[in-house]
Amino acid sequence: MADVSLKKRIWGWYFFDWASQPYNTMLLTFIFGPYFAQTAAAQLMAGGMAETAAKAQAQALWGYGLTVAGISIAVLAPILGSIADSSGRRMPWIWLFSAMYFVGAYALWWTAPQDFSVLWALFFFGLGLVGMEFATIFTNSLMPSLGPKEELGVYSGSGFAFGYVGGILSLLLMLLLFVSGDSGRTLIGLEPPFGLDPATKANTRAVGPFSAIWFAVFMIPFFLWVKETPTNTPRLRYKFGKGMKDLKQTLVTLPQNPSLLAYLGSSMFYRDALNGMYTFGGIYALGVLNWSIMEVGIFGIVSATSGALFCWLGGYADRAFGPKPLIVLCCFILMGTAILIVSLSPTSAFGIQLAEGSNLPNILFYVAGMLIGAAGGVLQSASRNMLTRQGNSERMTEAFGLYALSGKATTFLAPALIAVASQVSGSQRFGVTPLIGLFAIGLIMLVWVKPDGEVE
Structure with missing residues (x-):
């Protein structure tokens, strides 16, 4: 097979990013998440x-x-990142997590209200979410091989922007062709295709198969054009022991890189x-402002459009100013947005x-949604590039694994705090207040992060 060009x-x-974005846009935030909350609350x-307690409890279950x-x-x-780096192979893992x-x-198609199971809905949603997150770790670790360090911010921003466009298009197609309002018709007045009955929420549940097929189709260019960069060292088998030994060494020496340690803590x-x-x-809009799932979807398009535009612009701002100032600015904007919500x-x-x-x-x-899309997109893009400046270039999958650990070590914290706050207060509004404090802690810890890492 002929060598693939760098372009x-x-x-x-x-x-x-284009293929995987619907999991965030349609499943996590704007369609299935609200559908889960609505269906669980009804049950x-x-x-x-x-009603008020049921909505809060449904939000808690999701959390x-x-x-x-x-x-x-x-x-x-x-662990998986270290094993992959120790073997020099990433693509087989990406295939596994894509599956x-x-x-x-x-x-998620099998979550009809008539026989709705909270346990199975959360299990399959979690399976796909874990697959998406792990695939992201391994694809992110390929970023340093795309070009010189000073261009990675542009690549990261453009990738996120392209992903947002994919999210917008997939969400728009769902709203135009599948999701119906009270009239039983879609946003452009059509009946849902394939005999999907709104009475059984089949037209809304179709978001699961739609997202899966979208992912499978648009991962084809990735698997055709992205190849692992050959190394001079021989490839090893996936040895768990060596991966764990290398990970232990990284963790032991992590305090010797205080900038990376502070960044992992802040992020x-x-x-x-x-x-x-x-x-x-989306769940907040549905439960507090009494929006319909279609209205939440329109809100999602507005938010994602803002994200696409500002991710693209943010990539060039990253090249001009570096990722750290962008991270600080975005955290302040998002804190203010949380207070507004x-x-x-x-x-x-x-x-x-x-x-x-x-x-x-x-x-x-809607203004809050635009701010979340803009600042949230730039924050993710700049953060991804920031790690390439902090981590060891020879063990980048492990670095992104630690990055995922730092994110996921407390990713349960925000949902758990929201779940507990919602349950204790009996209010969805006060349930989201912990987010303000989390942004503040992240900003404080950024003080110890060096913009270019520990330059030797």
Whole structure:
């Protein structure tokens, strides 16, 4: 087979973001997440629970499910990364985790309200989520091989922007062709295709198979064009013992790299807060502002469009100023956005009662969505590039495994805190207040992070 050009390799790497983004956009945030909360709440109310308590409990169940998935990723990420680096092979792992993504997403079709199982819905969603996260770790570790260090910020931003465009297009297709409103018709007035019955939520549950097929189709350019860079060292078999030994050595020497250690700690908190925003944004709009899933989907398009634009611009800002200033700015913007979200209810904003029928809360939530899309996208892009400056270039999969560990070691924290706060307060609004504190901790720890790492 002829050698693949560098340009094709870069575009193939971009296509992973395009292929995988629907899991975040449609399953985690804007369609399946709200559908799970709506269906679980209805089941609880059918069992005699009051509406407000049922909505809070459904949000808590979603949070606990994500907690379990987050712990699984935190435990395994650095181990698998170290084993991959020790063997010099990443692509077989990407194939394995891609299969988990496909199976987990596709199985969400079997979550009809009539025989809805919270346990099985969370299990298959978690399976796909773990697959997506691990595949991301291994594809991110290929980034340093795409070009010189000063260009990686542009590649990271452009990749995220391309992914957001994929998320927008997939979400738009779902809203135009599948998800229906109260009338039983889609956004453009069509009946859902293939005889999908809105009464059984088949048109909404189709988001699972749709996301799985989307992923399978658009991973083709990645697997065709992205090849592992040959090394001068002989490839080893996947030896668990050597991988664990190398990981232990990395952990033992980690305090000797205080900038990387501080960065892992900082990103652990601010990325957890961001994931909490993504995870519960749609559920919040559905439960607090009483939006429909179609309205949440439109909100998602607005947010993702903002993310695509600003990720692309952020990549060039990263090249000009470096990733650290962007991370700081985005954390401040997202803290303010979290405060804005907590202040909103259908009848008030910032604690001020509004005239009956006021549309201001909805408008402000759209503004919040645009800010989350913009600042959240740039934050992820800049953070990914920041790690390439902090980690060991020869053990980048392990570095991204530690990065995932730092993110997932507390990824259960935001959902767990939101779950507990929602359950204790009985309010979805006050349930999301822990995110503000998580962003603040992340910002404080950034003080000890050197922009270019520990330069020898």
